[in-house]
Amino acid sequence: MTAVYNFSAGPATLPGAVLTRAREELLDWHGSGMSVMEMSHRGTHFMSIAQQAEADLRELLVIPSDYHVLFLQGGATSQFSMVPMNLLRGRRQADYINTGAWSKKAIAEARRYCSVNVAASSEDSSFTTIPSVDNWQLDPGAAYVHYTPNETIGGVEFDWIPETGAVPLVADMSSTILSRPLDVTRFGLIYAGAQKNIGPAGLTVVIVRSELVGDVLDCTPAMFNYQSHAENGSMLNTPPTFGWYLAGLVFQWIREQGGLEAMAEVNQRKAGKLYEAIDRSDFYNSPVDPRYRSWMNAPFILADDSLDAEFLSQAGDAGLLNLKGHRSVGGMRASIYNAMPEAGVNALIDFMAEFERSRG
């Protein structure tokens, strides 16, 4: 097999050890004679897989027992509706922090259900920074405050957790969950599509304080009601069983690496050396405020954008794949989630230096 490093923003690279294990177990899971894909979700085999995955995630993130952990479908995008449907709880407005493309999508969807107060925005800086907390206009009567700790497209990431007092804090952690330790108790609800840092596309993880669920908008479908999912152990209908299983393998892999502290150490080092390489030369530039540069998604531009196509094609020849930036930002973007080995980042840095030598 060709060795490649896949810098895709999502679906993204998975740990090699996880894929190998999945291959070994693919046709016959633990002597069951069946693939996980073929098992009843209510049978003892899959129930043990599901429970182990939840237990491992709870241990990794130190999730208190008064939080539900839900394994759902519909992507983070469905959460843009599920959050207001479930968390408005009789109120009519919610606060949103606008830090980029994913914040904007969450805001647009929430506007179907409530009055959205954009309490802070970095749009006037083209989303290259986080708005200073001194200027946030939080509404104490808001049902919740929603923010996006890591903007996958713009590459800006909070290095602090907003303080919202009694108002529940909601976070779209799709591209940063499990990248470092997290104080879950600061949040009312955390959600994440799996395809960045958890597993394959098709699974969405929701962590929600149990006292917040149960009082939904009248129009809420059962599939969009956290309480129905919680009461049914995320088996209101057939769950995404294979994705749940693979997520469980990823959680085990993270535990084997030393847990979230170890992940954080490696992630900080990987991001640090990549940004250092970008800053070292005028050939490459990072558009993002240095304080808020993401550990997970590093956009960068070539000073001479007429070289973009050649950069991408030579990178591809070198086995460095999917470095093209999002169409809204241009340039390049290297997504370096947990599963991206440090050797992949080193290979990218070496390639960038070599490309600069030959073209700069």
Ligand SMILES: *Cc1c(COP(=O)(O)O)cnc(C)c1O
């Ligand atoms: C990828 C992503 C989404 C969209 O996820 P889907 O699973 O495609 O709905 C939403 N928010 C963030 C921060 C993302 O990175």
